[in-house]
Amino acid sequence: MRRFRKIGASDLPPPFPNGWYCILESSALGPGEVQSVSCLGEQFVVYRTKSHEVYVLDAYCPHMGVNMGIGGRVVGDNIECPFHQWSFRGSDGKCVNIPYSSCVPDNSRVRKWMTKEVNDNIFIWYHSEEHNIPWELPVVEEIENKELVFLGRNEFYVNCHIQEIPENGADMAHFAAIHNVNFLAGGINANKSNFAKTGTHHWKATWTSSKSTAKHIALISLTHSLELIPKVHIFEMDVIGHQIGPSYVQLHLKSKTFGNIEILQTVTPIEPLVQKVVHRFYARRKIAPIMKLFVCAESIMFERDMVMWNHKIFRNKPHLVKEDSSIKAFRNWYSQFYSENSKTFIDVRNNLGW
Known part of the structure; x- marks a missing residue:
């Protein structure tokens, strides 16, 4: 029904302003667990290591496009793709192991998202300008x-x-x-x-x-x-x-x-x-x-x-x-949270076929 609602599309600012966003509550992610999260026009794989470190990466494996948040496995600090067991490092998203291959392509990686876990919530830094420096999240x-x-x-x-x-x-x-x-x-x-x-x-x-x-x-x-x-x-x-x-x-x-x-x-x-x-x-x-x-x-x-x-x-x-x-x-x-490089609503609307 939202497609038929008069929403004033031409007036809308970008749908995803720049800033920190909570993508998961801490209680939803135990040690060794993996979650698939869809928001902000992105698909994330979120996982917690046995040492309680939380990592957030782009979910889709660059090999065959599998969503690693669905059935992925935590191995040390890495997330292992469930389809062919390619393993990606949480600290930078780089592929570090392909069990059936003697080499790993240098350019094989997924995006690593800046993450903070504070006040029982897991946040990521989302910004249209990739190298923008984030502000600190206040601790209660x-x-x-x-x-x-x-x-x-x-x-x-x-x-x-x-x-x-x-x-x-x-x-x-x-x-x-x-x-x-x-x-x-x-x-x-x-x-x-x-x-x-x-x-x-x-x-x-x-x-x-x-x-x-x-x-x-x-x-x-x-x-x-x-x-x-x-x-x-x-x-x-x-x-x-x-x-x-x-x-x-x-x-x-x-x-x-x-x-x-x-x-x-x-x-x-x-x-x-x-x-x-x-x-x-x-x-x-x-x-x-x-x-x-x-x-x-x-x-x-x-x-x-x-x-x-x-x-x-x-x-x-x-x-x-x-x-x-x-x-x-x-x-x-x-308005400070919008920038010229932000995704415009018109772009998103066209992509959705609205």
């Missing part, structure tokens, strides 16, 4: 040292351009429009629910680009409370969100009642207008029961945005009022 120390533990996740597939999702954080007016209604009213047609008047979420939000030298980081500051009856507020918390590049958000929640909570959002383009969005939740183990409510509430709020994203078109030149200044600022900031 409380996650790395297990002070905060993993307590839940959700996963969504959204039909929109990737820019629509992070832009939501800079769209201040939408909070009152769709997120004030109590989460118990659900994600779709919330205003028609019997729970719509059982409480009101209150939000105060600001969005700014980073004042530091880290130009790839933007900040969103939120205060939240749920008003059950007039002047009776619960779930009061402060939220600082770090938008890191085009596809990764670290949300730091502080609550006097529940302590510190971390939510990590990753957005991965599966194809030009399909985004995989995952939220992972971390907190102290003692609040595990209440975290089920947090995961539920956040998922419902996200579904309300999905209703909009799944059916809207991208406006390259939207009609804005002065109160929409943060949207304009966001677009200026986000």
